[in-house]
Amino acid sequence: MTTAGSTPVVYGLVSGSVWDLTHTKPLTRFTQGSPATRLAIHPRLPLMTLNDGTMLELPRGRVVRERTERDFGSAMTYSRSGDLLAVADGSGRILLYDGERRRPRGVLSEGTSDGPDGSPLPVTALAFSQDGRTLAAGNRSGRVQLWDIPSRTVIGAPLPTAGDRVRALAVSPDGRSLYAQGAHTPLRTHALDPERLVTDLCTRFGPLAPDEWRTYIPDVPYRSIC
16 A cells, blocks of 8 residues: 555555556556566655566556566565565575665575475565564465564574464564464464563563573573563
């Protein structure tokens, strides 16, 4: 959805074409037969990106970047500021571009082999934190991993999920929670801020005893965290 003046406009992909669903009319017919299945709208500029690499100027639908097969992505999203566009390329990698998709800005690749044949599974959902410094990525096996964007490194272990394909991810407006929707499971909420994480862990598991601390965190002096 985007806003044209004061009127919200909803866009969607219908039978390979981009439609203005608010006014029930096709925005453009150039995508007939296109493999595009997802779209993302720039939060500040009148631009729409399709996951086949095409970019459109809104609200007219003029093509400003032609479709390119090699750019086809399984998931994509803009950061809140619009400075970054994250595109999952279907091979387990996440490609970062500037907001207008003119220049590459990096690649996130954990190299984890989740597939039955030992190959990485495609990322199926992406979501940036409110400040754009963290990216959540969910894949076909239900794995949800957090990435630190400035360092291009993973943050901790994958978040616990029900194990089915992640269909959608979203970060709460206050940036403290991540919502994950599975293909066959209800919405699940994950804490993102450190204080809430500590509270949730203490509620679920209680404090570590001194001997447990020495076993699991031997290089850090013992202290009570609950």
